Amino acid sequence: MLEIKNLNVYYGVIHALKDVTMCVNEGEIVALIGANGAGKTTLLHTISGLIRPSQGEILFLGKNIVKAKTRNIVEAGITQVPEGRRTFSGLSVYENLLMGAYLRKDKAQIKEDLEKVYERFPILKERSSQDASTLSGGEQQMLAMGRALMAKPKILLLDEPSMGLAPILVKEIFKIIEDIHAQGTTVLLVEQNARMALSIADRAYVLETGKIALSGTGEELSNSEEIQKAYLGG
Amino acid sequence: MTVFFQQLINGLSLGSIYALIALGYTMVYGIIKLINFAHGDIYMLGAYFGFLAITYLHVGFFPAILISMALCAILGVVIERIAYKPLRNATRIAALITAIGVSYFLEAGTQQVMGTSVRAFPQVLNNQVFNIAGLRITEQQIYIFVTTIVLMLILQFIVKKTKIGRAMRAVSTDSDAARLMGINVDATISITFAIGSALAGAAGVLVGIYYSSINPLMGMLPGIKAFIAAVFGGIGIIPGAMFGGFFIGICEAIVSGYGGSLFKDAVVYIILIVILVIKPAGLLGKNVKEKV
Numbered sequence: 001m002l003e004i005k006n007l008n009v010y011y012g013v014i015h016a017l018k019d020v021t022m023c024v025n026e027g028e029i030v031a032l033i034g035a036n037g038a039g040k041t042t043l044l045h046t047i048s049g050l051i052r053p054s055q056g057e058i059l060f061l062g063k064n065i066v067k068a069k070t071r072n073i074v075e076a077g078i079t080q081v082p083e084g085r086r087t088f089s090g091l092s093v094y095e096n097l098l099m100g101a102y103l104r105k106d107k108a109q110i111k112e113d114l115e116k117v118y119e120r121f122p123i124l125k126e127r128s129s130q131d132a133s134t135l136s137g138g139e140q141q142m143l144a145m146g147r148a149l150m151a152k153p154k155i156l157l158l159d160e161p162s163m164g165l166a167p168i169l170v171k172e173i174f175k176i177i178e179d180i181h182a183q184g185t186t187v188l189l190v191e192q193n194a195r196m197a198l199s200i201a202d203r204a205y206v207l208e209t210g211k212i213a214l215s216g217t218g219e220e221l222s223n224s225e226e227i228q229k230a231y232l233g234g
Numbered sequence: 235m236t237v238f239f240q241q242l243i244n245g246l247s248l249g250s251i252y253a254l255i256a257l258g259y260t261m262v263y264g265i266i267k268l269i270n271f272a273h274g275d276i277y278m279l280g281a282y283f284g285f286l287a288i289t290y291l292h293v294g295f296f297p298a299i300l301i302s303m304a305l306c307a308i309l310g311v312v313i314e315r316i317a318y319k320p321l322r323n324a325t326r327i328a329a330l331i332t333a334i335g336v337s338y339f340l341e342a343g344t345q346q347v348m349g350t351s352v353r354a355f356p357q358v359l360n361n362q363v364f365n366i367a368g369l370r371i372t373e374q375q376i377y378i379f380v381t382t383i384v385l386m387l388i389l390q391f392i393v394k395k396t397k398i399g400r401a402m403r404a405v406s407t408d409s410d411a412a413r414l415m416g417i418n419v420d421a422t423i424s425i426t427f428a429i430g431s432a433l434a435g436a437a438g439v440l441v442g443i444y445y446s447s448i449n450p451l452m453g454m455l456p457g458i459k460a461f462i463a464a465v466f467g468g469i470g471i472i473p474g475a476m477f478g479g480f481f482i483g484i485c486e487a488i489v490s491g492y493g494g495s496l497f498k499d500a501v502v503y504i505i506l507i508v509i510l511v512i513k514p515a516g517l518l519g520k521n522v523k524e525k526v
Binding site: 048050070071074075079080082086087088089090091095098099100102103147151 | 397400401403404406407408410411412413414415416417418
């Protein structure tokens with residue numbers, strides 16, 4: 001579904017992504033793990049068209065989207081839940097959710113999807129008229145995910161959904177990710193919490209200083225000695 | 235006490251004009267964090283557009299305002315595209331200096347085309363005077379105040395209730411996240427400039443009618459005062475600009491009314507200094523903290 005071939009990204013002289021090649025098949029949860037600064041967010045931003053690569057291809061459903069505008073990429077079905085949630089303060093929870101459906105014109109369907117999001121995240125319904133900035137971190141993460149679902153993505157890119165959340169909330173968020181996946185959305189999950197990410201992933205890639213260092217099924221990587229030492233704390 | 239209320243009425247007219255200009259400052263700042271120092275000159279050009287429309291097309295008050303608003307909106311978008319867009323990722327100081335450059339360009343350009351002399355603004359409204367409880371209210375003042383309120387209501391509706399308004403607010407809080415929602419950020423910024431400039435255009439026509447004279451440098455002082463009004467209310471906050479504009483206008487009128495005409499500008503600056511010391515984010519501004 002999503003194929004990345006020999007992707008190279010530079011920030012000035014810094015070579016942030018080096019010949020990254022990976023793919024996400026329809027129906028999978030693929031995890032991308034790696035340390036801070038490995039290039040995980042850069043990769044997601046490049047997929048979403050916020051950053052232009054100097055070389056390489058990104059194929060989505062067979063079409064090269066490397067030069068496409070972000071809004072066309074969103075329209076094609078790739079939606080990102082950015083790192084740090086980035087909900088819109090000053091907009092109510094309800095308005096935030098509507099922003100997710102910004103490019104859609106099917107009003108009746110939007111309304112239906114809104115109800116589905118409220119069903120999935122009842123807390124958002126309760127707080128629908130509140131300013132997004134008044135929500136707790138976990139609620140904001142749910143809002144960011146709900147907002148992304150409003151775009152009806154074919155593939156959901158999640159950037160560090162567990163960041164800064166209490167362990168119990170992390171579990172809840174991961175359960176929601178599995179739920180969303182079970183209902184037919186392909187997921188590319190970027191995480192520092194490698195243990196959690198590998199536990200739900202079909203396959204995973206390890207990014208180290210801009211290069212794909214390892215890849216395999218979630219289980220293989222969980223059991224690999226190298227990964228255990230570097231990312232799973234022993 | 236009559237003097238006080240009389241000046242309050244006069245101040246509402248002046249404040250209307252400041253508020254309309256301040257809205258443009260605050261909206262543009264809200265969305266691209268730029269103090270658009272050329273904004274006062276768009277207001278000046280708004281007055282000239284109104285002047286030309288009335289003089290050569292022989293239109294009345296409302297068509298003149300609409301023509302001026304439309305032309306200013308286009309001008310605002312063109313200025314943004316040519317002067318500010320290439321600097322979107324540059325330092326803020328570079329954009330600020332460019333804005334000052336645009337300001338001089340518009341002033342000098344108008345002097346070149348229209349001449350440097352003061353021109354009489356044609357009177358399109360009857361200057362009927364109403365005496366109510368010893369207070370003098372002119373028809374012009376009523377037109378100015380009502381037009382301003384109507385424009386503010388329309389603006390509030392656009393910003394609060396429409397899709398484009400939501401997009402404007404989303405871009406102003408987080409433009410990258412907005413882009414990830416599929417919002418066309420450049421178009422949204424253009425629309426913001428268009429709306430802000432249109433409001434300045436309306437203010438230009440209103441001031442032409444109020445003071446019945448216009449000149450190419452008329453935008454400088456009101457521009458700065460409207461900027462102060464926007465900072466006073468909390469830059470980037472729309473109701474703050476409305477409130478700040480009226481407040482500054484009323485203060486100025488009251489100071490003048492009690493014999494302080496010479497000090498009216500100084501008073502405005504003193505108010506700014508006081509508010510910056512007491513509440514640096516402006517009257518309605520809040521210090522936003524990030525939630526973890």
